[in-house]
Amino acid sequence: MRLVQVFVPEGDLNLVLETAEATGVDYAVSEETSRGEFEAVVSIPVPPAAVEPLLAELRDAGFDDDSYTVVTAAETVVSSRTEDLIGEFSGVRISREELQSRAEDLAPAASTYFTLLVVSTAIATAGLLLDSAATIIGAMVVAPLMGPALSASVGVVVDDDALATRGIAFQALGLLAAVATAAAIGWLLRGTVLLPPGFDVATVPQVRERITPDVLAVFLALGSGIAGVISLVRNVGSVLVGVAIAVALVPPAATVGLGIAWGHPTMIVTAGALVLVNILSINLTALIFLWVSGYRPHHAANVDRVYGRIRSRVAVLLVGIVLLSVVLGGVTFGTYQTAAVEHDVQTELEAMSDDPAFGDLAFRELSVEYELIDVYADNRPVVTVLVERPPGEEEPDGFADDVRERLEVATGVDLEVVVELVDTRRSG
Structure with missing residues (x-):
């Protein structure tokens, strides 16, 4: 229930009471004794x-809108009369005025907003580098991105240009601040004892998850936008929805920053496409x-x-x-291709180990060097194969070519194959 209190200017009392009666609601009048x-x-x-x-009728x-309502x-509310009112005014959404007020409250002061965003990005960046999903989720509790993401759409729908502009500006500047914060942290940490020698940021699983997104990632943002609006208009679950919106935006933005710090163009493009498609999807679903x-x-x-x-x-x-989804679709296809080649290589090597034609030779995959960029640059995958053989046994002529041909047939891709032969003696 809501309690609407109308401060009635001199001469407007009858107008307010007649409107309340016409609307079919109960009311009580208190005489105003203060000066004014x-x-x-x-x-x-x-x-x-x-x-x-009720407010529309008034x-x-x-x-006069200049009065206080x-x-x-x-x-x-303890009263049996409320059941009749609820039955007469069915619905679960809040009023336009409450919606606008909540949207304004969700977008904090600029100093508070950017301070919390920088702190949450710093924590999320640490979580990415540490490969800690728990740390990343914890950082999202701090991130204040739900307010601007929703207030922009609310401002457009209720024709509040100031609210819409503020929401859009906070989203754009907030994401730039997140990228800059992660880039600064990454630049400061590179080459320090806090990261192991030869550290490759692109191989960290939590980072890799953001630089190999697929089209399904769009559904997270679409769902977050819908959930955000529902939480706003029905005042439920706003904290959890805020976390979901932050998860869709801050970690990929931080990944872009790390890509800048490490000079990794592929990270910047793929994670950048992910964060942009997420923020556009949230705004789209909120508007609609x-x-x-x-x-x-x-x-x-x-x-x-x-x-x-x-x-x-x-x-x-x-x-x-749609344009950004093409990028995500390309990432999805490229990621599938690299995974398919590695899977087919592994499967074929296992089959070759069991093939009597190769005698006692045992085939092991050491590595498959085939990245997303190689798919579109038309670079051949480089497969390194370890072959174990009994001591003194010689490999057939053209052995490396035979291995390459078998693997190329299995994968359907031209390969560069490196064969390493190791004499192996196993204890009984």
Whole structure:
């Protein structure tokens, strides 16, 4: 339930009471005795779904917007009359005014926002370098990205340009700050005793997860956007949804920063595509879901104009998501190709070890050097094979070529094969 309190200016009491009666809600009038321009305070208990119609009726009746109308959440209402009100005003979403107020509250002051974002990015960067999923998730609890991600869409839908601009600016500047923070941390840590000698950031599993995304990653962002709007309009699970939105944005942004610090173009492109498609998807679903939920500008005359703006934004966001999804699709295909080659090599080597044609030779895969960039640069995979043989046994002529041909048939790819022969004696 909500308690709507209307501070009534001199001469407007009858207008407010008539509007309340016409809306079908109960009210109580308290005489205002303080010095000022108000003659009374009218208190009206209503369900959340009745707040917006009531305020719209007051506005249409000519009630001055410059007065005070306070909407507060009532923790408990003890009355059998509430059932009739809830039945009359069905629905679970909050009013447009509450939505706008919550969106403003979710976007903190700039100093608070950027401080928390830098701290969360620093923790997430440490989690990436340490390959610690728990640390990354912990950092997301601190990240304040939910507010700007949703307030931008709320501002567009309710025709609040200041709110929309602030939300968009905070998102853009926040992601740049996250990238810069991770890049600075990575640059400071490179070559120090805090990282092992020869450390390759691209091989860390948590980092690799962000630089080999696939198209399915889009569903995380789409789901986060929908969940964010639901949590906002129904006031449920906002903390967990904030974590989900931060997970979609901060770790890949931090990965971009690490790619800059290590001078790794592939990391920058792939993780950058992931963070951009995620932020566009969150904004897209938030815009659409808010409009479908029935939120509109205060003034009916502005509905058509706002609808046109929303259509334009949705079109731009869709085009951006499609283009970036092509990149993710390319990463998905390339990742599949590299994994398929390694799998086929391993399977064929096992078959060759069991093949009587090779006698007592045992084949082991040492490495398959075939990265995402090699798929599109048309570079041949380099396969290093360890062959164990009994002491004194000689390999057949053209043995390395035979191994290469078998592996090429199995993989369907031209290979460069390095064969290392080792005399092996095993104890009984």
